[in-house]
Amino acid sequence: AMEKSYTSMFLLLVAIISCALAKDVGKKEAKETTAKPKLPQTLSRGWGDQLIWTQTYEEALFRSKHSNKPLMIIHHLDECPHSQALKKAFAEHKDIQKLAEKFILLNLVYETTDKNLSPDGQYVPRILFIDPSLTVRADITGRYSNRLYAYEPSDISLLYSNMQKALKLMKTEL
């Protein structure tokens, strides 16, 4: 007889993701693309090809803990114009790209099952910092009170200073 072990039910909890700040988009399901991507697919997904990106949340947490670097997690979607615009600003900002080297980096197009990564909901783009003690830095926020972890391209300097904050507070608090 075939042994069947069902995967955890949490796996069925597929995230319904909304595209932040897009008034006309609202809630939409993560969409599967049928077209083949340009090969080979990269872990950077365009957020900085020269940077080292982790593949999964488990890997990112492990590396953050063991390297004592803060973790920066970017949730985004290919079909979200706000994500695309922020990605462009992020990838082209030389100081951000340089500072990003001091972080363990992860960009995700699918939500994890850890609700600590969505303190005020699941939306994209959404950027969260986690320190090496594996504490989500919910205090590091952008300018939008309804979506605390969203950034627009015009907020790129705030994002830069938040990255500095994540590095600085870590030094003084840990």
Add this chain to the structure above:
Amino acid sequence: AMEKSYTSMFLLLVAIISCALAKDVGKKEAKETTAKPKLPQTLSRGWGDQLIWTQTYEEALFRSKHSNKPLMIIHHLDECPHSQALKKAFAEHKDIQKLAEKFILLNLVYETTDKNLSPDGQYVPRILFIDPSLTVRADITGRYSNRLYAYEPSDISLLYSNMQKALKLMKTEL
């Protein structure tokens, strides 16, 4: 005051992974590499650059369920010679590369927290099939009774026929 929300304890459960069949290696911890990889890093990690690879387990399950394709998960490690040898055999086997297009594909160097993915332990290399109903196909095994989901390069034809089995049983059973 800084709001701290601690990530789930499961995150601390970093997998101790053993390299299958390596008598002299035994249990070893997943090792962090300090050297920069060749850029850009790819999702294929060398298992087939022309194939489409998913990034995370959550994404893979979502795509399997919605595309009705079986999911093939390869656990491996860069520093494991058995993983490397199997990867080479897998990447160079034209029929396997062709057949792999019919699967949702995921290769992982960090274990997930789903214990259904380690029916007889966490070791590498280890290949599991999951059907689109999200059932782990624990019945599709290799030749080693102590590590049912391990394959050596010389088992590449068995792996190929197991891939056919995963596709065939799915059609008749679902």
